[in-house]
Amino acid sequence: MTISYNWLCDYLPVKPTPEELSVILTRIGLEVESLEKFEAIRGSLEGLVIGEVLTVAQHPNADKLRLTTVNTGNGEPLHIVCGAPNVAAGQKVVIAPIGATIYPASGEPLTMKKAKIRGEESHGMICAEDEIGLGSSHDGIMVLDPALTPGTPASEVFKPAQDWVYEIGLTPNRMDAMSHLGVAKDVCAYLNNAENTLSYKALAPEISSLPEAGEKYPISITVENTEACPRYSGVTITGVKIAPSPDWLKNKLLAIGVRPINNIVDITNFILHETGQPLHAFDADAVTGRKVIVKNLPQDTPFVTLDGKERKLDAADLMICNGNGEGMCIAGVFGGLTSGVTDATKNIFLESACFAAASIRPTSFRHGLRTDAAARFEKGVDISGTVYVLRRAAAMICELGGGKIASDFTDIYPQPKAQIEVTTTWSYIKKLSGKAYPAEKVVNILSSLGFTILQQTEEQLQVAVPYSKPDISIPADIVEEIMRIDGLDNIEIPSQVLITPSSNPKPDKEKVREKAANYLASNGFNEIFTNSITNSKYFTPEVLARTVKMINSLSADLDVMRPSMLETGLESVAHNINRRNEDLLFFEFGNTYAVSEDGKFGQTAHLSLYLTGRKIAENWLNKAQPVDFYFLKGYIQNLLQLLGISGAQWTEYEADGLQNGWQISVRNKPVVALGAVSSQKLKQFDIKQAVWFADINWDNVLALLQKSDNFYKEIPKFPAxxxxxxxxxxxxxxxxxxxxxxxxxxxxxxxxxxxxxxxxxxxxxxxxxxxxxxxxxxxxxxxxxxxxxxxxxxxxxxxxxxxxxxxxxx
The missing domain is CATH 3.30.70.380 (Ferrodoxin-fold anticodon-binding domain)
Structure with missing residues (x-):
């Protein structure tokens, strides 16, 4: 999450320094990962001054150069050689004196030094706009207002925007902090707690009266799927002029990495990052029948999105449609090509809605459209703020786009959402936080964050959660809010820690796993980690019958949970062989998944080994020796011995993907299956060399270790x-x-x-x-x-x- 310092300060009653604000944000759980300076113009014209050209004379050794003297308001005039054809006496210009650094619109920075140009000394540069990053023109030097005073810093004349930008490591639950206003509310709560007051409040923008159009342009709204769209607000604005945004708006967006497009699109992006509420602007003239219908379309309905790509809709995708039932926008995710705002747009329909997270997230992933709007809707937005945000955006469009309100503010909200109420006790707050907070402090913090105190007694506290915090629903969430605003570093660490001795279950799973991994790694094996989700095309219908299938798969190639470790490992083997890395010893800890006849899902832990290529490379003393069954068998026997497992019984074994297979059982429990990978399976992965595979049922290994005891005994003194x-x-x-x-x-x-x-x-x-x-x-x-x-x-x-x-x- 990117936050602009200047933008954030617009909503704060006081303005901490960038460094102080960085500390505050980190203390309240909005960890600042980086703080960087933003400059609308590189270098911000630092060191450049306004100068007055006093004289201009022909350079004695070059026809296209001039010798000038320039008054920079600092004593003796500067002698500067200039090649611009439009330089003339009496002009007010931008001067880069010796020691100043200029930042061209393209190219590397350049620091001014005393120079000799065709035999004449030059003490600086008279600048063109592209030479200092103010534009792209190089037709000549910049000629400024004659009223400017020589010696005035250029930064005071052009006032290039500067800012500080915070990169915040936002946790997934903090939807309320995905906006500048949301962060400002947290900062104000921190300041209130620090000074034990309730006087600090975020300065939400006020909305002035809106100009109304003489001729109405009503667009009706119908919401058919109120479960996926519990609230939908909209208004029509006519007489809009599409134009570039003013510099202040461009600079705010540029500071947080958003590219300005035009005034209407920029306003919707500005409101998104100001309030956290996504908006969408339609070309009202493209809304057929002057109707907006929120509904689902049939499976595989084609829809062309704003990027020009045709996508096949899923029946679960919520759509914004026109009067003919044709899709105009994938609700809360991405707009359509034919209904978006263009340079020719004069009338717009502005949407401010709340879409259910359970609807938006699958649609966004299904179509691979990870937009800023989808990122907010899938975490939950403030359902109470749609109309306020709509009016706020409409006011900006009227101000910056010349539009007028041409309809009523329509608000479809059939089932108003009740506020979540949470009850906790003072003892629970102390137990979970480790600190006895005074009741006054707790009430102060929660009130500052927008909670409503419903009931307060000596034993408990009941609050209503603000709509802007949809992640809060249980007492532990309330304690978290109190702790982070008061400061986690304010919780004292006790001088004594009282614990009850505990014993680990036998065996220690992590130690056993580490022991096996260390043995294999020390013998030249490399550990791999492969995806638990794999391609159903690898498996036969018999195997797929008991395989766990993905309902919302991200890709056609990743649609089932793996029933076997072999295939995902062979993907890694093939990847390496295709890159001329042909001698491979791999091992992997992982899980396989299956569904039983009664529909229950099961998971089994495995340790798998994959061997291919040569065990000994050719050299002057030895011929190359390929890995073989006995090479694999040796590692398996040593590994079982290392783990203290004895009494192995070997039987021939047949399995899908293996040939000449064997199974090792201990106490009638199958422990290892090993053998050569079948030629059919190798062909499936386009592998042309032998691969040996061992699959250890790690759950059965751990079960055997639970029942085994290892004892040390003295080494015999007598010979064998x-x-x-x-x-x-x-x-x-x-x-x-x-x-x-x-x-x-x-x-x-x-x-x-x-x-x-x-x-x-x-x-x-x-x-x-x-x-x-x-x-x-x-x-x-x-x-x-x-x-x-x-x-x-x-x-x-x-x-x-x-x-x-x-x-x-x-």
């Missing part, structure tokens, strides 16, 4: 013993079957088994292969003997022979 076996098996037998068979031999001595070689040959027999497996034995209490180890090995051999029909190679 390794034995190896070569098993000849059928080709279809997986190593997981070997692990399962080994677990049936319940021995505390067997600590680990590892597959260290796979051998296939016709010599082994048809459809056979050989696994070389190592077994590690250890007893923490003593050194193992061969007899003890042999006993366990015999049991293992029998298990492999009996369960897997394995042949033990000698």
């Amino acid at each position: 013993v390794r034995r190896d076996l070569a098993l000849v098996l059928d080709k279809q037998v997986k190593f997981s079957a070997v692990e399962a068979a080994a677990k049936t031999v319940k021995s505390a001595l067997l600590q680990q088994l590892n597959l260290f070689d796979v051998f296939e040959s016709e010599k082994l027999g048809a459809n056979k292969k050989s696994y070389a497996v190592s077994f590690t034995f250890q007893d923490p209490q003593k050194t193992l003997t061969d007899k003890e180890i042999d006993a366990v090995m015999d049991k293992l051999k029998k298990a492999f022979e009996g369960q897997l029909q394995a042949e033990i190679r000698k």
